[in-house]
Amino acid sequence: MKVKVRLFAGLKDLVGGPEITVDLEEGxxxxxxEDQLGREYPRLKPLLxxxxxxxxxxxxxxxxxLRDDDEVALVPPISGGCDV
Amino acid sequence: MKVKVRLFAGLKDLVGGPEITVDLEEGxxxxxxEDQLGREYPRLKPLLxxxxxxxxxxxxxxxxxLRDDDEVALVPPISGGCDV
Amino acid sequence: xxxxxxxxxxxxxxxxxxxxxxxxxxxIFLGVVRDEDxxxxxRYLEYDAYRSMAEKEMRKVGEEVLARWPAARIxxxxxxxxxxxxxxxxxxxxxxxxxxxxxxxxxxxxxxxxEIVPIWKKQVWEDGEAWLEGHPVQG
Amino acid sequence: xxxxxxxxxxxxxxxxxxxxxxxxxxxIFLGVVRDEDxxxxxRYLEYDAYRSMAEKEMRKVGEEVLARWPAARIxxxxxxxxxxxxxxxxxxxxxxxxxxxxxxxxxxxxxxxxEIVPIWKKQVWEDGEAWLEGHPVQG
Numbered sequence: 001m002k003v004k005v006r007l008f009a010g011l012k013d014l015v016g017g018p019e020i021t022v023d024l025e026e027g028x029x030x031x032x033x034e035d036q037l038g039r040e041y042p043r044l045k046p047l048l049x050x051x052x053x054x055x056x057x058x059x060x061x062x063x064x065x066l067r068d069d070d071e072v073a074l075v076p077p078i079s080g081g082c083d084v
Numbered sequence: 085m086k087v088k089v090r091l092f093a094g095l096k097d098l099v100g101g102p103e104i105t106v107d108l109e110e111g112x113x114x115x116x117x118e119d120q121l122g123r124e125y126p127r128l129k130p131l132l133x134x135x136x137x138x139x140x141x142x143x144x145x146x147x148x149x150l151r152d153d154d155e156v157a158l159v160p161p162i163s164g165g166c167d168v
Numbered sequence: 169x170x171x172x173x174x175x176x177x178x179x180x181x182x183x184x185x186x187x188x189x190x191x192x193x194x195x196i197f198l199g200v201v202r203d204e205d206x207x208x209x210x211r212y213l214e215y216d217a218y219r220s221m222a223e224k225e226m227r228k229v230g231e232e233v234l235a236r237w238p239a240a241r242i243x244x245x246x247x248x249x250x251x252x253x254x255x256x257x258x259x260x261x262x263x264x265x266x267x268x269x270x271x272x273x274x275x276x277x278x279x280x281x282x283e284i285v286p287i288w289k290k291q292v293w294e295d296g297e298a299w300l301e302g303h304p305v306q307g
Numbered sequence: 308x309x310x311x312x313x314x315x316x317x318x319x320x321x322x323x324x325x326x327x328x329x330x331x332x333x334x335i336f337l338g339v340v341r342d343e344d345x346x347x348x349x350r351y352l353e354y355d356a357y358r359s360m361a362e363k364e365m366r367k368v369g370e371e372v373l374a375r376w377p378a379a380r381i382x383x384x385x386x387x388x389x390x391x392x393x394x395x396x397x398x399x400x401x402x403x404x405x406x407x408x409x410x411x412x413x414x415x416x417x418x419x420x421x422e423i424v425p426i427w428k429k430q431v432w433e434d435g436e437a438w439l440e441g442h443p444v445q446g
Contacts, residue, residue, distance in 0.1 A: 009427035010438035052444035079441030080426030093288035094299035136305035163302030164287030203328035
């Protein structure tokens with residue numbers, strides 16, 4: 001199955017675009033996607049542990065089972081607002 | 085000597101105007117004015133203890149010595165702003 | 169700026185008083201006339217003030233804020249006269265580099281305004297009216 | 308209202324979103340672009356956002372506020388794109404019958420926005436730039 005992965009902020013620069021498609025085995029979890037991304041994009045690897053994953057605009061835990069065609073967003077630590 | 089006494093809020097209604105003049109002995113203190121007001125305006129008497137006195141726009145203690153021509157404001161408990 | 173006015177209050181210019189390149193946070197407080205107080209329906213409020221002294225005491229509150237939060241800026245407007253339900257009686261705007269200070273300084277300023285600035289309000293209900301007693305001033 | 312926009316933010320309409328006859332206190336927070344961060348001179352900021360999800364998470368923050376402060380009203384605007392020093396990135400307005408609740412609910416909303424709303428900022432200095440890392444989201 002395929003999932004669409006959306007990238008923001010620094011990740012977009014790192015991967016070279018706002019969106020990639022990742023092939024996964026049927027029944028793969030968010031954890032499985034994370035591992036696959038680490039293999040395909042070594043520059044992402046050191047950052048993966050600090051990311052949250054959102055599936056169809058909802059944050060999901062690493063054991064969440066993905067489905068074909070899901071839109072998964074990689075959410076690096078948030079820095080909205082001002083005055084961090 | 086004479087001092088001008090300014091009245092606000094409910095005190096104005098009670099005394100019937102925004103300003104009165106009070107005759108005091110030379111060297112009278114704020115406490116002396118308070119006592120004099122209690123005698124001349126019995127309706128003020130129960131309120132006097134809760135008032136602050138400002139002389140020429142500065143809050144003063146009861147032992148402050150007044151001078152001829154001072155402007156003294158009676159300041160009842162403040163209720164500015166909203167949302168008490 | 170510290171101003172007492174009979175005109176309706178607009179928070180916009182008060183915010184601009186305190187905005188500057190070093191301010192990361194601006195906190196604005198609006199005190200608004202509520203339609204109800206302790207279960208009684210309020211028709212309108214009437215504010216009386218010792219005007220010249222009130223402006224002086226507002227400036228004093230500003231000085232206290234700057235003594236405690238030297239990087240803050242503060243601007244205050246208080247209205248007097250008749251105010252309808254929903255209208256703004258008080259605007260306090262505070263800027264600071266960080267939001268914690270801006271919030272604390274704003275709350276401090278409101279507390280002090282209610283303690284030392286000689287302003288009083290009368291509530292007018294459907295069936296009566298009364299001057300409200302708030303904080304006795306420590307002379 | 309919970310809105311993400313590329314246009315300059317004006318606090319005025321955000322205040323009017325939450326003003327109503329039962330609100331005695333309105334607290335507004337403005338997050339403003341500072342000229343300096345950790346000793347480095349900031350030229351401008353660039354905000355990126357997962358737009359559709361950010362609006363959804365802002366609404367969620369609003370629901371959390373109403374669950375905790377049922378008499379409150381809240382309105383939020385966040386800007387994205389390029390922001391110059393002195394411009395407003397975030398406006399949070401909260402009304403409540405009393406000011407204690409309005410202040411607490413406003414601070415709560417800001418904290419939650421910075422925890423769950425997917426927005427990121429890049430600082431651009433005279434001599435470089437970097438995306439800032441803030442709160443890791445608890446998945």
